[in-house]
Amino acid sequence: MDWSINTLPLPEYVELGVHSLSGLLWTLLFLFLWHCYRIGSDLPVPGHAGKLKSGSRRSLISRSGVCMGAKCRSKLSRSDHIAPFISMETAKDEEQGQGYLTPVLSHASFPAQASAEAKKLYAALQEYAKRYSWVGMGRIHKGLREQDRLNDLSTIQKPHLFFLPDVPSVPFFPRDAHRHDIEVLEANYPVILAEFQAVYQRGIDSKSGWTCLGPKSQAVFPLYSAGVCVAENCRSCPSTYRTLLSLRTFINSNSLGSAGFWLLGPGAVLGSSYGPTNTRLRCHLGLQTPPSCELVVGGEPQCWSEGHCLLLDDSFLHTISHKGSPESGPRVILNVDLWHPNVAAAERQALDFMFIPDV
Secondary structure: OOOOHHHOOOOHHHHHOHHHHHHHHHHHHHHHHHHHHHHHOOOEOOOOOOOEOOOHHHHHHHHHOOOOHHHHHHHHHHHHOOOOOOOOOOHHHHHHOOOOOHHHHOOOOOOOOOOHHHHHHHHHHHHHHHHOOOOOOHHHHHHHHHHHHHHOOOOOEOOOOEOOOOOOOOOEOOHHHHHHHHHHHHHOHHHHHHHHHHHHHOOOOHHHOOEEEEOOOEEEEEEEEOOEEOHHHHHHOHHHHHHHHOOOOEOOOOOOOOEEEEEEOOOOEEEEEOOOEOOEEEEEEEEEOOOOEEEEEOOEEEOOOOOOEEEEOOOEOEEEEEOOOHHHOOEEEEEEEEEOOOOOHHHHHHHHHHOOOOO
16 A cells, blocks of 8 residues: 555644744744733732732632632632732831821821921922822922921931931942042043132132132132022133033032032131931032041041042031141132932932922
């Protein structure tokens, strides 16, 4: 007997060729996607530990076949013990009702004992959330509610205007926190120094754009003051102005940010004080740094160096002193306020709205 391949019962797709094989592959792909969908539908809802999406119990029963009585209940109870997703609020916070936005969701009133400034900022936050969203506003909301309680504490870090909670803070930050901006400032040190010297030689008085803060040659030549560009001074220092605009994290759109040349004369000591907020870092570029000049932040002493930057959090208790001789001349730095690296983009936008500059 003669046999040929035509007599074999081959599948239809072999006989038809490539087109049927392509259809089979599409069918397998569809089944794989459907399988992934069914697996995903059984995952717990984020923020609701131990709970399954609607229909997941039915899918558990369907996959296990026929399920009867206590045996079925035991399977479902074991499936309920699924590890919870990581959410913004911990399980303990949810139990105690102390989540960031719990007062908002429960429509709780703002603390009556809060200061007028805190109430004003809270109203601004509400207006921002009304226009945009409450998403990402949890820490700001918590900080406003707890600001007055912070002011009553005796602590080494106590910003008097606004404290953003859960922000990692140290008195002095490493260069890596704002490496790009620090490298830009240090690279432009020669031209910045030259522009300062040109301004300084014109004399220190209000007509030349200087602001005197006190005795012993304490003076500031502001380029940005409380988020507002001082146009005449920036025209006197065009290269410094362009350098500021090239920084990625320079605070130039709200009243928390400033930039300018700071002078401190020999023999001057600025007493212990706190900055207004922990949402910013101050970057000091040393221009003229005589010996015996010291900055103490949070109990940690540091000295300026010409052509190099110091990155500090002035919401810590800090003091500044220049104990050099009269012949040593003033200490001069370029101060630039930068965003704290742990303040999120959404929070920065909200703070710009809340602390809009007074023009």
